Amino acid sequence: MKCVIALxxxxxxxxxxxxxxxxxxxxxxxxxxxxxxxxxxxxVAGVDMAVNAFIDLARAQGWDMDVPVAAWAEPGGxxxxxxxxxxxxxxxxxxSTGCDVVMLDLHGAMTTASYPxxxxxxxxxxxxxxxxxxxxxxxxxxxxxxxxxxDAATVVTGYRTYPHVDMYETGExxxxxxxxxxxxxxxxxxxxxxxxxxxxxxxxxxxxEPMKSIMDRAIxxxxxxxxxxxxxxxxxxxxxxxxxxxxxxxxxxxxSPAHHGLLGELLKMAWAARHDFVYxxxxxxxxxxxxxxxxxxxxxxxxxxDNSGAGGPHDNMAVLKMALNLGLDNLAVAPVPDPETVExxxxxxxxxxxxxxxxxxxxxxxLSILNEPLRIKGRVKKLxxxxxxxxxxxxxxxxFDLGRSAVLETDHAEIxxxxxxxxxxxxxxxxxxxxDPTQKRYLLLKSRQHFRAGFEDMAAHILLxxxxxxxxxxxGQFQFENLTRPMFPLDHDAxxxxxxx
Ligand SMILES: [Zn+2]
Numbered sequence: 456m457k458c459v460i461a462l463x464x465x466x467x468x469x470x471x472x473x474x475x476x477x478x479x480x481x482x483x484x485x486x487x488x489x490x491x492x493x494x495x496x497x498x499v500a501g502v503d504m505a506v507n508a509f510i511d512l513a514r515a516q517g518w519d520m521d522v523p524v525a526a527w528a529e530p531g532g533x534x535x536x537x538x539x540x541x542x543x544x545x546x547x548x549x550x551s552t553g554c555d556v557v558m559l560d561l562h563g564a565m566t567t568a569s570y571p572x573x574x575x576x577x578x579x580x581x582x583x584x585x586x587x588x589x590x591x592x593x594x595x596x597x598x599x600x601x602x603x604x605x606d607a608a609t610v611v612t613g614y615r616t617y618p619h620v621d622m623y624e625t626g627e628x629x630x631x632x633x634x635x636x637x638x639x640x641x642x643x644x645x646x647x648x649x650x651x652x653x654x655x656x657x658x659x660x661x662x663x664e665p666m667k668s669i670m671d672r673a674i675x676x677x678x679x680x681x682x683x684x685x686x687x688x689x690x691x692x693x694x695x696x697x698x699x700x701x702x703x704x705x706x707x708x709x710x711s712p713a714h715h716g717l718l719g720e721l722l723k724m725a726w727a728a729r730h731d732f733v734y735x736x737x738x739x740x741x742x743x744x745x746x747x748x749x750x751x752x753x754x755x756x757x758x759x760x761d762n763s764g765a766g767g768p769h770d771n772m773a774v775l776k777m778a779l780n781l782g783l784d785n786l787a788v789a790p791v792p793d794p795e796t797v798e799x800x801x802x803x804x805x806x807x808x809x810x811x812x813x814x815x816x817x818x819x820x821x822l823s824i825l826n827e828p829l830r831i832k833g834r835v836k837k838l839x840x841x842x843x844x845x846x847x848x849x850x851x852x853x854x855f856d857l858g859r860s861a862v863l864e865t866d867h868a869e870i871x872x873x874x875x876x877x878x879x880x881x882x883x884x885x886x887x888x889x890x891d892p893t894q895k896r897y898l899l900l901k902s903r904q905h906f907r908a909g910f911e912d913m914a915a916h917i918l919l920x921x922x923x924x925x926x927x928x929x930x931g932q933f934q935f936e937n938l939t940r941p942m943f944p945l946d947h948d949a950x951x952x953x954x955x956x
């Protein structure tokens with residue numbers, strides 16, 4: 456038996472001005488281009504990711520294994536067609552030499568200039584080469600997927616958590632289902648459903664309602680054997696593509712009413728809860744003013760409008776500017792990606808006073824927001840390299856490299872500046888620069904949910920801050936052109952037919 460295992464993950468924010476290149480898919484692993492073969496296995500070794508569950512399964516089964524690519528890029532703008540072709544060519548070339556099983560660790564919301572649903576395109580290319588090979592896919596909870604994708608896959612599972620702390624388990628679930636399909640004579644089928652709902656990501660987490668009941672029911676049905684797999688995908692709303700929306704996929708024995716029934720039940724639950732998935736943010740000034748009334752720290756200020764983890768440039772300074780204007784004190788700011796300022800601070804050297812134009816470098820023409828630098832004076836407190844490893848429950852064991860970094864100290868804040876953009880979800884995003892987050896009154900970071908993996912336990916308070924940016928929860932700001940319409944809540948007249956369930 457030979458299996459082909461590949462990792463190809465990207466969440467594409469189609470409103471981002473920054474295209475995603477082939478090099479971006481290797482940078483996460485410290486490689487110039489996405490690694491392959493033994494190097495691919497080595498860079499993901501020990502990291503909590505689905506691809507490792509696939510590798511462990513192949514080893515346990517004694518299968519020959521080829522890993523043609525391990526590619527993971529930080530969420531961002533459209534993936535360049537050439538990058539997608541290069542990655543899918545590697546996977547297809549491996550499959551074309553002959554294989555019995557394919558296991559893929561994909562995101563599910565990758566979009567390129569030519570392919571709005573890049574994962575469906577990948578699977579269709581595989582099916583041209585081998586129409587019958589079993590394909591198991593583990594996906595992110597934020598997948599936006601089309602019927603074409605589900606028609607081409609054999610097994611599909613999705614993360615059940617947000618923050619995503621069950622990546623490896625999602626791979627294990629896909630592997631278990633795959634073995635069941637391969638080892639029994641019973642015909643197996645996937646059934647899927649999609650709803651015209653742009654759920655607010657801040658309301659999507661299965662940790663709380665309204666998603667909790669829906670996900671719990673899916674988990675129960677899979678655990679008790681009622682169905683083979685059941686996965687609920689909240690969707691990624693910042694993708695202007697026809698398949699964007701909430702979707703559910705359930706599998707079981709062909710002809711059995713159980714999985715069809717469960718699919719309808721879950722779709723009904725999600726649609727009935729659509730108003731509860733709508734987030735109503737308060738103003739930035741209101742939230743920051745409220746934060747001053749709280750007595751105990753650390754207070755996490757989670758700016759979710761410009762968040763690298765949802766494809767944002769991560770350098771909008773509006774929240775920091777207002778926080779300083781309102782007099783917030785003892786503030787630590789998680790790494791702001793700004794290579795120019797880093798260069799300036801490294802040239803100045805530790806201990807020197809400096810004035811910089813911080814952040815605000817990436818223009819966002821798709822949105823009518825002003826992204827401008829913050830002019831700020833301070834002292835270069837520390838220069839440091841940006842390497843550290845993750846100890847929180849999400850992507851545990853992953854090595855990060857934010858590039859050269861520096862800490863700018865002012866009377867009221869310590870601001871980390873770095874070269875690479877990444878969503879902070881682990882205390883190491885502060886400690887690597889010598890800042891103890893537990894000793895700060897305020898922790899200002901750009902994140903929507905993933906920060907909870909590393910900061911929820913230490914925070915006395917968590918405030919969600921509606922900063923401006925291309926990850927805004929105000930969907931009315933975005934010019935959607937390719938979205939299926941009507942779409943709730945953009946269109947309150949969006950409906951689904953009872954027969955759709
Ligand atoms: Zn996600």
